[in-house]
Amino acid sequence: GENVEQHPSTLSVQEGDSAVIKCTYSDSASNYFPWYKQELGKGPQLIIDIRSNVGEKKDQRIAVTLNKTAKHFSLHITETQPEDSAVYFCAATDTQGAQKLVFGQGTRLTINP
Amino acid sequence: EPEVTQTPSHQVTQMGQEVILRCVPISNHLYFYWYRQILGQKVEFLVSFYNNEISEKSEIFDDQFSVERPDGSNFTLKIRSTKLEDSAMYFCASRPNSQETQYFGPGTRLLVL
Numbered sequence: 507g508e509n510v511e512q513h514p515s516t517l518s519v520q521e522g523d524s525a526v527i528k529c530t531y532s533d534s535a536s537n538y539f540p541w542y543k544q545e546l547g548k549g550p551q552l553i554i555d556i557r558s559n560v561g562e563k564k565d566q567r568i569a570v571t572l573n574k575t576a577k578h579f580s581l582h583i584t585e586t587q588p589e590d591s592a593v594y595f596c597a598a599t600d601t602q603g604a605q606k607l608v609f610g611q612g613t614r615l616t617i618n619p
Numbered sequence: 620e621p622e623v624t625q626t627p628s629h630q631v632t633q634m635g636q637e638v639i640l641r642c643v644p645i646s647n648h649l650y651f652y653w654y655r656q657i658l659g660q661k662v663e664f665l666v667s668f669y670n671n672e673i674s675e676k677s678e679i680f681d682d683q684f685s686v687e688r689p690d691g692s693n694f695t696l697k698i699r700s701t702k703l704e705d706s707a708m709y710f711c712a713s714r715p716n717s718q719e720t721q722y723f724g725p726g727t728r729l730l731v732l
Contacts, residue, residue: 549725597662604650611661
């Protein structure tokens, strides 16, 4: 089955700098890759997603890139702000069938003022 | 904006007791999921539910687990005889037929003593 690996497990950046989180997946059938942000005491909230027919997607300060050949995808946050501090999870799924999400281990991002 | 809700937010139970975790998915969604997150570990898929039946379940989802949609709004996860290792955060998620995006609830933190 699918396995998703996420790095780094913790990341600390200065406010205003960029943050990059990377994930790799194993199943070439996976074709949908969401990123979730989890704040303390809350459930995961979708922040951006990408489908396998697209190489890059951007939404304001957040962007995701996908390399299908290498089976990796990355989250890029630019001009980081204190409210970006949270745990970020990548996930992968094959949109055929039940579409269970397989998650990475999570990255705890801390933005230092 | 519609949200997935879960009750209770916290549950403490004795080993061997039955617990029922409740979820109210977003009203026009047709696919429902349970995931769990043991402290410090990945979010793991438990089960997916569509058209009043289980569409996929993981190895974790053994005979002590069951799901039910008893009415048009609630989606429940029952653990018949809890074990210490069932202590985790349990997340419910739902999605509409037309989207891959899964929307997560805030979770129920289950502690088995």
